[in-house]
Amino acid sequence: MNVAPVDVAAEAPSELAQLKLILSHVADLGHAETVLGWDSRVSMPPHGAAARAEIVGTLGRLTHERFVSDEVGDLLERLRPYEETLDYDSYDASLLRVTRRDWERQRRIPAALVGEIWRSNGLAVAAWDDARAASDFQAFVPHLERQLELRQRYVECFPPAREPYDVLLEDYEPGMTAAQVEAIFAELKTATLPLIEAAPEIDDSFLSGDFAIGAQEEAGRLVLDAFGVDRDAWRLDITTHPFQAKPGLRDIRLTTHYRPGDIHSLFSTMHEFGHGVYEWGVDPALARTPLDSGTSSAFHESQSRTWENLVGRSRPFWRFFYPTLRELFPDHLRDVDEEAFVRGVNKVRPSAIRIDADEVTYNLHIVLRFELERQLLEGRLAVGDLPDAWNALMQEYLGVAVSSDAQGVLQDMHWGAGLVAYFPTYSLGNVISVQLWERAVADLGDLDEQIARGEFGALREWQREHVHRHGRKFRPDELIVRATGGSIDAGPYVRYLQEKYSGL
Ligand code: ZN
8 A cells, every 4th residue: 555755844743742741740859859969069058968968869760660661662753753753953853852862771770770870979079079168088988989889880781892981971972982082182192292391381370369249249140230240130150160050941050159369250150151041042942841951961062162262251252341440349350451360261371170270281281080970980990099190190291280189189179069971071162162163253254243342142143043052953963964964073173272372
């Protein structure tokens, strides 16, 4: 029997409405977890951590069970014929494709392990907090060992990969492997070392001092206003280790960290804005579905690094904002002209702390973490030997002597939070940021002039159109081709660094 060609999608079957209802409940539970996670890092008293870990563990397990249920699997199966009538780009096709991928992946993980992972993350982050405050790595050792053991059990839920790292990386950067990361990082390392050697001496002494927190807060608010945040839909709070969270549609939470001795909070706020604007720009039609967030961690970082660095450390941005900053800090900046300031905030200086690193040395901090966590995961490095290995690589790559574990191996919360294989996405984000930037400049023409006038709307709209609105509809390796015409490529980023730093 001949079947007539389908030129319009069949009417959505009732199973689709049933599936969407379940997915909306799963999303609601996820948003509740987000509120609790935000609260635990912004307002919860520290001694609440143990009780909170239980709550989040329970919620995480329930969310998981609801999502990986047979019911969802049956609905996905019954919807296959309908899916085949749809356009790849359509909302329903994307929803079914991504839900199926998530379901097949998450179904492999027993609910008890999911709950245990959530619970352990809560406890280990609290332990990391204390260990870092006391610079006591030994106190963190049992927690880190437990976190690695849970990651190994997680990896065992999947078919054998080339290496365990690949299984974890898939959660943050679908389609990417450790071997690919290694190749991109080799390129970054080769390009970076000569730039450090050639870095000019720059006086940035005016960036240290006593910068009133109130004026820093005002600077941050003014920048966010200029970038275009709607104060009725965004918040900015204080935390130790800044992050962004979206507990629901039109609810974007940024955090920052103020230090009296410098104005780093401003760059941290711009960074988190980049994450927030990505989540803000996801098509509202995707709300309460698995499509409602950024497509990958590297894509997310590409947006945060764009606002922090490509905008926030650029000459045009300071042409616009330096007069305001100078008014807020007259005692510090009276004798510092715009050019001296721009050179100061871009100074290349190897240092111990990743989040304070300039754009050139930053990637070496990531390469170091990637190499160490890969060894930890394969059991080639014992947790007890981690500080020595860390300090040796800091010396080798950056020529920096680490003064304490708080300034070294304990500086980041990621491993405590269970984020193993996450670090590479920061540098991959840098790489993608410049690939996207080149396209935006080609499309927008006078982007530098717009930024110098304090106009950010066209850039934001370009990002929304080419990246943000799609949410998770397309995998990162698809989205980058759609947005830039090519695959991930370190070349543009390397050229950007070379040009920027030779002109400084
Ligand atoms: Zn970030």
